[in-house]
Amino acid sequence: MLKFTKDHAMSLDMGSFSPKPGSSTPGQQEAVVFLIGHAASAVKAGVWECTPGRFTVNRATTEICEILSGRATLIDEDKDELALKPGDHFMVPKGFKGDWVIHETVRKIFIIHPDAP
Numbered sequence: 001m002l003k004f005t006k007d008h009a010m011s012l013d014m015g016s017f018s019p020k021p022g023s024s025t026p027g028q029q030e031a032v033v034f035l036i037g038h039a040a041s042a043v044k045a046g047v048w049e050c051t052p053g054r055f056t057v058n059r060a061t062t063e064i065c066e067i068l069s070g071r072a073t074l075i076d077e078d079k080d081e082l083a084l085k086p087g088d089h090f091m092v093p094k095g096f097k098g099d100w101v102i103h104e105t106v107r108k109i110f111i112i113h114p115d116a117p
Helices: 005-010
Strands: 029-036 044-050 053-058 060-074 081-084 087-093 098-115
Touching: 005 060, 005 098
Parallel strands: none
Antiparallel strands: 029 044, 044 098, 053 098, 060 081, 060 087, 060 098
16 A cells, blocks of 8 residues: 655655756756656656756646745746745646746645646
């Protein structure tokens, strides 16, 4: 039986980090561990971690998240900002265009679904 808790997600070995695509910050790195699916799966869930910096996203799918550690700000095309800290739950809708600004290394749990609004 799969046991998955916040404690498990916090202690999970993230493995190797790779350069963050779309980053405007030299040296920014990310790692992901998929718990459901894999990178090419339509529906997937897992744990993601990213070092400080800024990167641009253009979401083709809806993502539901909880911040486990670190601090970040999401900034949309209209320059509206959402400050994120541990314990925050949020949704990044399909079609979102904007930037993530990672202030302190962030670890989050995520679920991605292509058909969610």
